[in-house]
Amino acid sequence: MKIAVINFSGNVGKSTIARHLLLPRIPGADLIAIESLNADEGQGQALRGRQFGELQEYVQTVDNVVVDIGASNVEELMAQMQRYRGSHEDFDAFVVPTVPALKQQQDTIATLIELSRIGVPASRLKLVFNMVETGVKVEQAFDPLLAFLKQQPIAKANLNCKLGENEIYGRIKGKKTDLASLASDPTDYKALIVQAKGVNEKLALAQKLATRRLACGVVPELDACFGALELRS
Ligand SMILES: Nc1ncnc2c1ncn2[C@@H]1O[C@H](COP(=O)(O)OP(=O)(O)OP(=O)(O)O)[C@@H](O)[C@H]1O
Ligand SMILES: [Mg+2]
Numbered sequence: 001m002k003i004a005v006i007n008f009s010g011n012v013g014k015s016t017i018a019r020h021l022l023l024p025r026i027p028g029a030d031l032i033a034i035e036s037l038n039a040d041e042g043q044g045q046a047l048r049g050r051q052f053g054e055l056q057e058y059v060q061t062v063d064n065v066v067v068d069i070g071a072s073n074v075e076e077l078m079a080q081m082q083r084y085r086g087s088h089e090d091f092d093a094f095v096v097p098t099v100p101a102l103k104q105q106q107d108t109i110a111t112l113i114e115l116s117r118i119g120v121p122a123s124r125l126k127l128v129f130n131m132v133e134t135g136v137k138v139e140q141a142f143d144p145l146l147a148f149l150k151q152q153p154i155a156k157a158n159l160n161c162k163l164g165e166n167e168i169y170g171r172i173k174g175k176k177t178d179l180a181s182l183a184s185d186p187t188d189y190k191a192l193i194v195q196a197k198g199v200n201e202k203l204a205l206a207q208k209l210a211t212r213r214l215a216c217g218v219v220p221e222l223d224a225c226f227g228a229l230e231l232r233s
Helices: 014-025 036-061 071-083 102-117 143-151 179-183 189-195 199-229
Strands: 002-005 030-034 065-069 093-098 125-132 162-164
Touching (some): 002 014, 014 030, 014 065, 014 125, 030 036, 036 071, 065 071, 093 102, 125 199, 162 199, 189 199
Parallel strands (some): 002 065, 030 065
């Protein structure tokens, strides 16, 4: 299974979804983050082109991969995919995370239009409704985007492909641990808290307990969202 996670918009949860939704559920998959392309801004087009060439070659050599495309590189990647005709076929699916803010929904529409224009069929273009607030319905929060798709069904919009706003993602940002291992951490934090001497030690343990509880809550949600994506190679 080869998946690209993409959106013109920054901060919609591309990296979060690549790391915590997709990577743990695609056995054997590597995560490739294309964030660094703009680190060498001065070197311009040629370098970027070469890196895209390398990415294409790499994707041929593996069976399973999740490619997380940082917002600053999406435009260039689209241009390269246009140039290397048919290269989008290397991916089984393009997962497009989106969030309720209007600007981000508009950027999401632009992303879908562009992917569709380079030839990605609706069956391989899948939305994930991210950061849905508790008690808010997806169809309400994403009305502009869904109304557009009703007119132009260029992507799959399954309302069950949703993730609620959850502070667990902020808590574990930058850490190597995955949510499933956090959720199954067998440590008896309550016993440790009782034994702990100082307040700071107790607090640190209490935070770990809280993180585990959040992880236990979010893993079934991620499983359901992944199932609803119906990814097939
Ligand atoms: N469902 C969620 N609930 C709460 N916070 C979230 C959720 N999804 C993502 N976030 C947070 O939102 C921020 C942006 O997420 P992320 O870095 O995954 O976005 P991105 O699309 O990869 O951004 P960029 O284009 O800059 O790479 C992060 O701080 C992340 O922890
Ligand atoms: Mg990112």
